Amino acid sequence: MTHDVIVAGGGTAGVAAAVGAAREGAKVLLLERHGCLGGAAAVRNVLTLCGLYTLGDEARMVVGGFGAEVVQALVARNAITPPQRFRGVFSVFEPEALKLVLDRMVVEAGVDVRFGATLTGATRDGDRISQVAWSDHGGTHAAQADAFVDCTGDGDLAHLGGASTRYGNPDGVNLGTLGTRFGGIPSDVTVTADQLVEVVTAYNARAKAEGRVSELTKEKCVIVRLPGSGDMVLYLASVDYDPRDAASLSRAEIGARRQAWGYLDAIRGIPGCERAYLVSTGPEIGTRESRHLNCRHQLSWAEIEARQRYDDTIALGAWGAEWHDRDSFASSFDYPPDKGAYEIPLSCLHSVDTLNLFCAGRLADGDRKGGAAIRVMGTAMATGQAAGIAAALVARGALDPGAVRDRLRAEGAILDRAQIA
Ligand SMILES: Cc1cc2nc3c(=O)[nH]c(=O)nc-3n(C[C@H](O)[C@H](O)[C@H](O)COP(=O)(O)OP(=O)(O)OC[C@H]3O[C@@H](n4cnc5c(N)ncnc54)[C@H](O)[C@@H]3O)c2cc1C
Known part of the structure; x- marks a missing residue:
């Protein structure tokens, strides 16, 4: 079984990554342990789509590309509400409609999707991952690829493949x-x-x-x-x-x-x-935070507050640092500056020690508050699409962040705050 790109995990980030890579012409294998796509949106009753809009009085959409296509498809089925407010701005959607929409998107993009397929191993070859093992009721299978995207949320692929990871952050793990x-x-x-x-x-x-x-x-x-x-x-x-x-x-x-x-x-x-x-x-309990991939850059809340600019920006975030404390069970929410958008660089999705490994969604590298802000599903679709395109480019040759940005723009992604001003 040989592919250009293997994506592990079919949550919002993983589907965006698989579709993003497939639209680049990559032969993509998507492994999902459950029988449907959507991750937390499908199997953890997380039905409020956050990260799509700025949080000020006039909510502006900051996620284009794949995320905007999903929203449009849900609107067409009357399966998503207009933006609502509670601390942040979000839309509520019907999960069965989302499952159908995501099924269609992976099929149309030509992704080789495998349900009931749990990633159970990964082989490392120097500074690259070369192969994964995955299991179904038939047994364990091997699959090779030139590039990989870990969207399991728990970092299974990275961990099993010997890439540098960490559990939560030294100052806390979200509840x-x-x-x-x-x-x-x-x-x-x-x-x-x-x-x-x-x-x-x-x-x-x-x-x-x-x-x-x-x-x-x-x-x-x-x-x-x-x-x-x-x-x-x-x-x-x-x-x-x-x-x-x-x-x-x-x-x-x-x-x-x-x-x-x-x-x-x-x-x-x-x-x-x-x-x-x-x-x-659920049907299963919702894990807000587990492992993170240690990446070439860690997005910090201080950078978000400083409205840091990056040469390799691949998405805009808009959600705040939403923290649910494990000791007190209390939650808190810190707003980004001016309740506006902030930049997310590709380097916080690219493994620090494994050249052909990317991540997206809640695995993305952020400090306690930075990670708590960029994990939400609207943003996960944006980081997923970027990670998928980056993986497709690596599979084809070398990583060029400028080319990733060009491809994202061609797909309608929003990378620049000026686009939403
Ligand atoms: C209680 C709760 C409330 C939340 N509230 C909101 C909210 O209101 N709005 C919002 O936008 N976000 C919210 N979030 C955050 C959001 O749900 C996640 O951050 C987001 O779903 C991350 O997307 P993901 O694709 O990275 O991971 P997930 O959605 O977790 O998807 C991971 C996928 O990988 C699959 N997988 C895992 N391991 C393997 C393996 N070994 N092999 C194959 N497949 C595997 C899983 O089955 C799953 O489908 C909430 C989270 C929780 C838990």
Whole structure:
């Protein structure tokens, strides 16, 4: 099995990378362990698309190219809301429509997509990765390529291939949360943040009075309703765990699911929500941060605040440093300067020690707050497309950041703040 580019992980970043590389004429293999594309958007109930818009009074779109195509396709299916606000600016989408849109995009681009395909190994040859191993129910298979993009979120490809990685950042790792979807709430019933705080507080007080350990870890988050179904999605049930360790992850899944039922119980106490039910928990817990690829550059929050310019800018970010603390379970949000856009360089997607390895999405190299800002899905589509194009160019010859930028512009990507001013 020989390809020009192998992309591991079919989340928003991985699909953008695979399509980006395939449109460059590369023969692309996309490995996804689940049975659908979208990553957190499909299997973790993360249904609020952030990073697409600046956060000031007049929200301006900062992601073009692949990301804009996805939004247009969702708009055409009435499957995404106009931009909304809660701290930041985001759109809510219907996950089944997103899955369909992404399926179509990879098929149209000619990507060789393999579902149920888990990357389990990678072979290093000097300063390059030469081959990966992946498993399905038929056994383990080998696949070779000239360039690789790790979009697994957990850095499986980089780690297994001996590239330099790190877990989170020395000053913290963002907390994980189970995205939970509730049905049975009539569309004319508005659930407010105050009501949520009240019922969760009451639930925990009841649990304490009954001698049970209070289990509901958070009482505040964005409250969103899906287009179409009107289902409500909340990011509340949180657990401190290590996603690299199956034992730790399993405890988290079980604990968070138990919380989800507790939240349902609490929510039924809100007028109009008496008939609420669980549509889905995840189905898996959402890991906000795991490994990062150590890259030729690490994007820092200080650079974002300084509105640093780069010669190799490949995307604009707009989301703030959204931090969910593992000790206190409290969250915070720092805005970028003027609530505007900032530049993201290609060098924070390119491995520091493995010439033909790139990453995108939440694996991208950022310090605690920088990484917390660029991990969101709108930005992941932008970094993914750039990483895919860069990998295709490496497979063809050498990496030329100028050529990556030219190709991105030709695909409609937004690289310059002047374009959105
Ligand atoms: C609770 C929570 C709330 C969030 N809220 C928002 C929000 O409101 N808006 C927003 O934009 N972002 C939000 N985020 C962040 C966002 O979901 C992620 O940062 C984003 O999905 C990153 O995209 P990705 O493609 O890098 O990774 P992921 O979406 O995690 O995709 C990784 C993909 O790789 C696959 N994979 C992993 N390992 C392997 C392997 N070994 N072999 C094959 N496939 C593999 C996975 O199955 C998955 O499909 C939230 C995250 C969480 C957890």
